[in-house]
Amino acid sequence: MLEARGATKRYGDVVALDGVNLKPAPGRTTVLIGPSGCGKSTLLRAFIGLVRLDDGGIHFDGEVLTPETARPVRRRVGYVIQSGGLFPHLTARRNVTLAADYFHSFSPGPRVDELCALVRLDASMLDRYPAELSGGQRQRVGLMRALMLDPEVLLLDEPLGALDPLVRSELQTDLRDIFRQVGKTVVMVTHDLAEAAHFADHLVLMRDGKIEQQGRLKELTDQPASDFVREFVTAQRKLHSTEAAG
Amino acid sequence: MKWLLLCLLFPTALLAQEPELVVGSKAFNEGVILGEIVTQTMRESGARVEHKSGMGGTGVVWSALKNGEIDVYVEYTGTLLGEIYASEQDDIGPRDLPDLLKRDGVQIVARLGFQNTYAIGMKRSLAAELGIHTLRDLAKFPELKLGFSNEFKERADGWPGLKEAYAMEHRDVAGLDHSLAYAALEDRKIDVTDLYSTDAEIEQYDLVILTDDNQFFPEYEAVILARIDLNERAPDAFSALSELEGAISEQDMVTMNAGVKLDKRMEADVAQEFLKLRREAVAAGQKARAMERQGRASLDQHSKQMLSDMARMTGEHLVLVFLSLFAATFVAIPLGVMAQRRRRFGQWILGGAGVLQTIPSIAMLVLLIPFVGIGWGPAVIALFLYSLLPIIRNTHAGLNNIDPMLIESADALGLPRGARMRLIELPLAARTILAGIKTAAVINVGTATLGGFIGAGGYGEAIFAGIRRQDDLQILSGAVPAALMALALQGLFELAERFVVPRGLRLSAPA
Numbered sequence: 101m102l103e104a105r106g107a108t109k110r111y112g113d114v115v116a117l118d119g120v121n122l123k124p125a126p127g128r129t130t131v132l133i134g135p136s137g138c139g140k141s142t143l144l145r146a147f148i149g150l151v152r153l154d155d156g157g158i159h160f161d162g163e164v165l166t167p168e169t170a171r172p173v174r175r176r177v178g179y180v181i182q183s184g185g186l187f188p189h190l191t192a193r194r195n196v197t198l199a200a201d202y203f204h205s206f207s208p209g210p211r212v213d214e215l216c217a218l219v220r221l222d223a224s225m226l227d228r229y230p231a232e233l234s235g236g237q238r239q240r241v242g243l244m245r246a247l248m249l250d251p252e253v254l255l256l257d258e259p260l261g262a263l264d265p266l267v268r269s270e271l272q273t274d275l276r277d278i279f280r281q282v283g284k285t286v287v288m289v290t291h292d293l294a295e296a297a298h299f300a301d302h303l304v305l306m307r308d309g310k311i312e313q314q315g316r317l318k319e320l321t322d323q324p325a326s327d328f329v330r331e332f333v334t335a336q337r338k339l340h341s342t343e344a345a346g
Numbered sequence: 347m348k349w350l351l352l353c354l355l356f357p358t359a360l361l362a363q364e365p366e367l368v369v370g371s372k373a374f375n376e377g378v379i380l381g382e383i384v385t386q387t388m389r390e391s392g393a394r395v396e397h398k399s400g401m402g403g404t405g406v407v408w409s410a411l412k413n414g415e416i417d418v419y420v421e422y423t424g425t426l427l428g429e430i431y432a433s434e435q436d437d438i439g440p441r442d443l444p445d446l447l448k449r450d451g452v453q454i455v456a457r458l459g460f461q462n463t464y465a466i467g468m469k470r471s472l473a474a475e476l477g478i479h480t481l482r483d484l485a486k487f488p489e490l491k492l493g494f495s496n497e498f499k500e501r502a503d504g505w506p507g508l509k510e511a512y513a514m515e516h517r518d519v520a521g522l523d524h525s526l527a528y529a530a531l532e533d534r535k536i537d538v539t540d541l542y543s544t545d546a547e548i549e550q551y552d553l554v555i556l557t558d559d560n561q562f563f564p565e566y567e568a569v570i571l572a573r574i575d576l577n578e579r580a581p582d583a584f585s586a587l588s589e590l591e592g593a594i595s596e597q598d599m600v601t602m603n604a605g606v607k608l609d610k611r612m613e614a615d616v617a618q619e620f621l622k623l624r625r626e627a628v629a630a631g632q633k634a635r636a637m638e639r640q641g642r643a644s645l646d647q648h649s650k651q652m653l654s655d656m657a658r659m660t661g662e663h664l665v666l667v668f669l670s671l672f673a674a675t676f677v678a679i680p681l682g683v684m685a686q687r688r689r690r691f692g693q694w695i696l697g698g699a700g701v702l703q704t705i706p707s708i709a710m711l712v713l714l715i716p717f718v719g720i721g722w723g724p725a726v727i728a729l730f731l732y733s734l735l736p737i738i739r740n741t742h743a744g745l746n747n748i749d750p751m752l753i754e755s756a757d758a759l760g761l762p763r764g765a766r767m768r769l770i771e772l773p774l775a776a777r778t779i780l781a782g783i784k785t786a787a788v789i790n791v792g793t794a795t796l797g798g799f800i801g802a803g804g805y806g807e808a809i810f811a812g813i814r815r816q817d818d819l820q821i822l823s824g825a826v827p828a829a830l831m832a833l834a835l836q837g838l839f840e841l842a843e844r845f846v847v848p849r850g851l852r853l854s855a856p857a
């Protein structure tokens with residue numbers, strides 16, 4: 101359904117995406133991982149038509165996505181960014197219902213209650229403004245907004261990046277449950293291998309705009325395709341064991 | 347096109363039927379000034395008038411009038427009796443003049459109200475100190491030093507006659523050149539001198555003329571002489587002239603002479619200014635009389651008048667400020683949006699508005715006059731133009747400063763551009779845009795006072811009238827309310843922020 105074919109994007113001399121081919125499995129969670137500047141976020145943004153590719157394309161249900169043709173597709177794709185990207189001038193509820201109200205698709209009331217239960221957000225929080233919510237609450241509202249139009253695909257760019265560890269681990273658990281419940285195609289970006297392992301059905305390790313290796317975590321650790329993969333995996337593991345020891 | 351031509355030609359055609367009148371004047375400052383006053387007065391009544399200024403001495407101008415070469419000129423009764431009709435029998439007086447003149451086909455249209463005769467004057471300060479107002483008073487101070495022009499000192503109708511008429515006993519009487527007399531007065535070498543009652547120097551050296559109680563000096567009353575048939579040939583011009591009866595005091599004439607002689611101004615300008623002031627004074631007098639009739643111009647009524655003036659000016663000022671501000675807001679916000687969307691175009695917009703801002707307000711008003719005339723129209727246009735920049739710039743900046751993540755979030759929701767602008771971008775920029783409108787409003791209140799310069803009303807009316815009359819209180823009566831209005835507007839906009847800026851933006855930013 102969603103597929104990148106030879107997706108290429110250059111910012112001046114920097115190649116952000118270098119002929120990437122990727123077809124996230126429907127109904128499963130694909131996690132893009134890699135060091136900063138490897139192109140994982142660019143790929144994610146390309147999936148929703150926020151990036152104008154220099155070469156290749158993103159295909160959604162057989163249609164090529166461009167910033168011009170992306171609008172109807174975007175209503176079928178939910179998108180969550182690091183800090184939630186909530187509009188500060190609107191209440192949480194209005195943030196969630198904005199698109200539904202604008203497109204008059206349906207009466208949003210019941211759907212909002214449903215989503216509140218799903219993301220485990222107290223409904224009384226919905227009348228608050230983003231500035232009155234905690235980071236975790238904002239992220240839950242962001243997720244509700246992304247799920248409001250019941251999209252087929254859910255894209256998340258470092259959704260837990262800005263949270264403190266306690267909230268983060270709580271939300272990690274909740275998010276995985278949510279993904280399993282909704283059964284949507286999920287593509288998520290993170291730089292943290294442990295987090296990736298927590299969510300991923302399928303791991304995609306990127307480097308310099310290319311996919312270095314993809315598969316299950318076990319494949320990456322046991323049969324690294326290159327020294328880079330081995331180093332990345334080892335370094336991340338060391339980091340976590342040090343964290344655990346400390 | 348035809349109509350336009352007709353409209354242009356019609357008044358000219360009317361004027362062409364009007365008799366052409368010629369005014370003459372004698373060749374000295376006062377004569378030319380009076381000639382101008384007569385000329386301009388008749389022109390105002392609609393007549394086409396030519397002024398042959400400074401034709402020569404009495405003889406030349408008189409005979410020109412007698413022959414009908416000129417229609418009007420200003421003469422002095424003393425000259426008529428003493429020079430023109432000097433050959434008549436001895437006992438003629440001013441009463442006989444109308445009949446004498448009639449024989450020559452001439453009439454007196456109006457007595458202007460002042461005399462230019464021999465007079466005795468002294469420093470105002472000294473006169474006040476000694477309590478001298480009249481020549482009789484002067485006789486009581488024989489110790490004062492007198493200094494007369496040599497001619498006056500010798501002539502029978504000069505000092506010798508004066509001495510006898512008032513029984514003066516002054517012994518210190520010097521003869522000196524007239525031009526030195528003023529300096530001598532200044533240095534207190536002399537206390538009293540002879541002069542002409544409308545000399546420019548009376549004002550310059552702050553002198554007073556002592557009243558001639560015994561009417562020793564001959565009357566030299568200024569009168570407008572005209573051809574006897576003027577009232578038939580140009581009735582409007584004639585009645586305009588007759589309204590100058592008593593219009594010019596000695597003090598007025600001294601001031602006008604000083605304007606020409608000392609300030610080197612043109613006679614026509616001095617005359618024009620005098621007539622303008624007179625019209626204002628007449629209008630003010632009529633207004634005052636009307637108020638008096640209404641029921642005594644009591645202090646109460648005066649303050650009521652002031653209050654209603656203040657209310658009117660406040661209303662006019664508010665209209666100037668808000669009309670321009672509303673118009674500017676409707677134009678500037680879309681321009682600011684366009685400037686933000688298209689960078690190249692935006693530079694032009696911001697640059698253009700910036701250039702408008704650098705034009706000094708007075709210059710802007712004057713530049714607009716040829717296109718839209720005077721009054722509140724050009725004032726509103728100027729204020730509108732000045733309001734553009736702060737609003738455009740703040741709209742542009744407000745939109746530019748929105749977190750790109752929020753724009754991306756809006757795009758990711760699939761909102762079209764218009765919806766994104768309306769639902770997300772404009773509300774997020776609201777605070778900055780409102781600040782721009784507030785800036786424009788406060789500046790407008792100040793700039794609108796310049797409307798007084800071009801008759802646009804508002805507080806500027808009081809300020810400019812105050813400057814003209816050197817009346818500090820009146821200046822303040824415009825400046826203080828303007829300052830208060832600016833403060834009030836500032837407060838009003840801060841209040842408006844509560845309604846315009848979404849509550850979510852007024853909360854402290856997320857940690």
